[in-house]
Amino acid sequence: MKKVYLDNNATTRMREEVLEAMMPYMTNVYGNASSVHAFGREARLAVDGARQKVADFLGASSKEEVVFTSGGTESDNLAIKGALRALKAKSGHIITSDVEHHAVLNVFKFLEREGFEVTYLGVDKDGAVRPDDLKTVMRKETIFVSLMWANNETGAISRISELSKIAKSGGAIFHTDAVQAAGKLPFAVRDFGIDLLSISAHKINGPKGVGALYIRKGTKIAPQMLGGHHEMGKRAGTENVAGIVGFGRAAELAGSELAAESKKLVDLRDHLYDGISSRIDHTRLNGHSSDRLPNTLNISFKYLEGESIVLNLDMEGVAVSTGSACTSGTLEPSHVLTAMGVEPVDAQGSIRFSLGRDTTKEDIDYVLDVLPPIIKRLRDMSPLYEKGK
Amino acid sequence: MEGQYSEKVMEHFRNPRNVGEIPDASGVGNVGNPVCGDIMRLYIKVDEKEVITDAKFKTFGCGAAIATSSMVTELVKGKTVREALKISNHAVADALGGLPKIKMHCSMLAEEALKSAINDYLAKKKKS
Numbered sequence: 001m002k003k004v005y006l007d008n009n010a011t012t013r014m015r016e017e018v019l020e021a022m023m024p025y026m027t028n029v030y031g032n033a034s035s036v037h038a039f040g041r042e043a044r045l046a047v048d049g050a051r052q053k054v055a056d057f058l059g060a061s062s063k064e065e066v067v068f069t070s071g072g073t074e075s076d077n078l079a080i081k082g083a084l085r086a087l088k089a090k091s092g093h094i095i096t097s098d099v100e101h102h103a104v105l106n107v108f109k110f111l112e113r114e115g116f117e118v119t120y121l122g123v124d125k126d127g128a129v130r131p132d133d134l135k136t137v138m139r140k141e142t143i144f145v146s147l148m149w150a151n152n153e154t155g156a157i158s159r160i161s162e163l164s165k166i167a168k169s170g171g172a173i174f175h176t177d178a179v180q181a182a183g184k185l186p187f188a189v190r191d192f193g194i195d196l197l198s199i200s201a202h203k204i205n206g207p208k209g210v211g212a213l214y215i216r217k218g219t220k221i222a223p224q225m226l227g228g229h230h231e232m233g234k235r236a237g238t239e240n241v242a243g244i245v246g247f248g249r250a251a252e253l254a255g256s257e258l259a260a261e262s263k264k265l266v267d268l269r270d271h272l273y274d275g276i277s278s279r280i281d282h283t284r285l286n287g288h289s290s291d292r293l294p295n296t297l298n299i300s301f302k303y304l305e306g307e308s309i310v311l312n313l314d315m316e317g318v319a320v321s322t323g324s325a326c327t328s329g330t331l332e333p334s335h336v337l338t339a340m341g342v343e344p345v346d347a348q349g350s351i352r353f354s355l356g357r358d359t360t361k362e363d364i365d366y367v368l369d370v371l372p373p374i375i376k377r378l379r380d381m382s383p384l385y386e387k388g389k
Numbered sequence: 390m391e392g393q394y395s396e397k398v399m400e401h402f403r404n405p406r407n408v409g410e411i412p413d414a415s416g417v418g419n420v421g422n423p424v425c426g427d428i429m430r431l432y433i434k435v436d437e438k439e440v441i442t443d444a445k446f447k448t449f450g451c452g453a454a455i456a457t458s459s460m461v462t463e464l465v466k467g468k469t470v471r472e473a474l475k476i477s478n479h480a481v482a483d484a485l486g487g488l489p490k491i492k493m494h495c496s497m498l499a500e501e502a503l504k505s506a507i508n509d510y511l512a513k514k515k516k517s
Contacts, residue, residue, distance in 0.1 A: 305426050307451035311402060324426055324451070333426065345423035381408050381455065383430040383447040384423065 003317040004363040008203075008295060008356030009152050009180060010321060014246070015205045015357075021249035022207065025242035033239045034230065043241045050248025054212050057251035058197065059188025061217060067231045068244050071211035072179040073103040075198035078213050078224050078235065079175045080107045080146055083196060085222035087143060087173075090115060094144040095137060095172070097121040097129050098339035099156070104146055104177050105335075121147070126288035127156030127340045134163055138170040145172045149181035149197075153323055153336040153352055154287040155296025157185065161192045168193050173219065179203055179211075183254035184262065184293050195219045201243070205357060206250030210243035257357075265294040265355050268364055272353060273297055275368040280375050284346055286337055295355040298323075298337075300346040301375055303384040309351055309374060316370040323350040345384070394452055395486035401456035406463050409445045416510025418502040427454045427495060431461070431502040435510055439470045446502075453492035457499040460484050470507055476500065 005013070025046060031039030033047045048063065055063040069075045084094070096108045098120050112118045119137045121129050129147050138145075145167035150157045160176055167174040175196035181187070183204035189197055197214040201207055215221055215234065227236030254261075276283060282302040301309060306322025313320055323334025324347070332338070333347035342350070353367075379385040394402070411432035421427040427450040434443035444462035448455050461481050465473045478496035482488045488496055 303449065305450050305454070308402075308455060311399075311452045315403065333424075348423060348426045381405065381447060382449045383419075383428055384449050 001317045002366055003319075004359075004366055005319045006353045006355060006359065006363070006367070007319045007321050008359075009155075009352065009354035011202050011208065012205045012356050013358060014202070014207055015250065015253065017253060018206055018246045018249045022242045022246040025245050029241070033241055034228065043239070046241055046245050047239050050244045050251075053248035053252045054199075057255040058182070058199070058214055059190050060214055061190045064232065065214055065217055067213045067215055067221075067234045068239060068247070069211045069213055069235055070209055070240075071202070072101075072177070072198050072200035073211075075200070075211045075213040076101070076103040076146075076175075076177055077107055078221065079196040079198055079215075080104065080111070080144065082221040082224055082234070083173050083175070083219070084111070084116075084144060085224075086220035089143055091117070092144075093117045093119070093139055093142045094146075095119045095121065095134070095142060095167075096146045097123060097148065097158075099123050099127060099129075099151055099153075099336045100146070100148050101152060101177055101179070104148065108146070123156070123339050125341055126291070127151055127154045127286070127336065128288075129158040129163060131159055131162040131166055134166045138166060138172070140171070142167075142170055142172045144175070146175040146177070148177040150178070150185060150293050151336060152180045153334060153350075154298045154340070155180070155293030155354075156287050156340075157181070157292055160187075160194070164193050168195075180293060183251075183258065184265075184295060186258055186262075189214055189216075196221075201247035201250055204250050204254040207243045207246040210240055210247045212247070261357055262294040265359070268355055268359055268361060269295060269297050269353075271361065272355075272364045272367065273299070275364070276371065279368065279372045284342070286340065286342055286350055295359075297353040297355075298350055299353070300337075300342065300350045302346060302349060303382045304349040304375065304378050306349055306351055308378055309349070312374040312378065313367075313370070316374070318367055318370065321352045321354075323352065324348045394456075394489065397484075397486035398453060398456040398488065401459040401485065402452045405455055405459040407443075407445045407459065408447070410447065411443060411445050414445075414506075416506040416508070416513065418505030418507070418509060420501045420505055421450070421498050423449065426450060427498050429454065429458055429498050429502040431458070431506045433465065433503075433506045433510060435470060441465045441468055441470065441473055450495065450498075451492070453488055453495040454498065456485055457481050457488070457495045458502070461499040461503055465503060470510065473503060474507055476503060 033043040306324030337347040414432040415435040478500040
């Protein structure tokens with residue numbers, strides 16, 4: 001059976017070139033990067049080389065601004081908790097949005113229980129944070145703002161440069177979760193005044209279990225993992241040398257191919273959307289028609305529940321994801337879609353197609369062949385469909 | 390997705406039994422709501438001996454919701470109304486080889502849909 005992977009916002013396939021770069025560090029070069037001997041120095045050289053590559057990829061001013069972590073979730077935790085801890089703040093006003101990844105949202109909920117006052121910003125109908133909203137809620141005692149750059153479910157892009165300026169001019173530290181933006185949008189973090197920025201390797205065809213936190217020079221962070229002096233005292237623990245080297249290679253490749261990849265992805269994604277729109281009635285595009293991540297398409301199939309579509313596509317070899325409640329283990333549909341004002345019943349029937357560098361036109365045409373009969377069969381079974389006919 | 394579906398659940402999801410409507414149904418049960426992601430509509434046909442001779446369903450919901458709807462229609466056919474009232478959500482789930490923990494509410498919905506259809510039948514019978 002043909003297999004089509006359209007869940008690249010969840011994770012991506014690691015590239016052969018990345019594996020190749022990592023291989024020596026799994027066996028032959030096994031020194032601890034903190035050791036002074038030749039074995040250690042060779043590992044240190046590799047880690048620092050990767051750090052430079054990730055710094056270049058992000059457009060950081062120097063490689064010392066990049067701290068390696070275990071992934072996006074740890075980077076978010078370190079950024080938020082670490083910055084507040086460094087301020088010795090136990091209370092105060094902090095701001096985030098309704099559409100953050102749980103790696104940010106649940107940290108803010110935790111801090112709220114610990115005594116911080118949290119403002120959760122809403123989003124516009126396309127899922128982006130409005131800079132004016134941030135302006136309105138900023139106060140002189142606001143100490144920290146965390147707003148995601150691009151959304152994982154809808155691909156919505158917020159105006160990070162403006163948001164960062166507003167937060168900074170109000171005296172707050174600004175963090176952005178750029179896990180989905182990195183490798184998909186061109187940027188140089190040094191141009192944006194951003195203090196802290198999280199990324200993850202496995203979203204850019206790198207290995208799982210590695211991420212990074214960009215910490216602008218001068219921004220204070222208290223380590224959340226205590227131990228040795230690794231990572232410039234900001235994250236203790238023996239470096240995952242092979243993973244870091246793979247991350248460096250993946251960042252290097254993603255950076256150099258970004259422009260060409262983006263164009264290819266937009267074409268394929270729009271081909272998918274046009275195909276679905278012309279073949280299937282009663283759909284709703286969740287997100288802006290053009291101003292969103294090049295690889296992401298989130299569509300609600302009205303009168304249907306998402307998991308039943310995911311399972312049916314899976315039987316045809318197609319991997320996608322849904323924002324329906326049934327998959328999240330709660331009774332609430334996607335917090336991202338409901339924050340955008342999507343009706344809960346439509347949010348239940350949302351499917352996210354996220355394309356990647358391996359996606360071909362044949363893949364998309366295959367999906368366009370198998371999807372319409374699935375939707376028809378499920379709608380014939382749905383008691384909600386009669387009204388829409 | 391938390392937990393895996395059993396082979397039996399997937400089989401009923403792939404080939405659901407008794408999808409559709411019964412135009413002259415003896416009783417119809419409507420339960421669930423779209424916000425929670427499940428709506429089940431169950432039709433039953435009851436003969437003069439109070440035996441359920443036919444059952445059909447329409448469901449908006451996840452894999453488990455469709456499989457439990459399918460299974461409950463299979464379980465009630467041939468049973469008397471009195472017997473059918475004793476079918477619990479656990480009986481539906483067990484017949485499917487179990488459900489992931491977070492999907493047990495789907496089997497509750499199947500039980501409620503059945504009870505609602507039978508109550509509708511009993512209410513109609515009382516009136517006539």
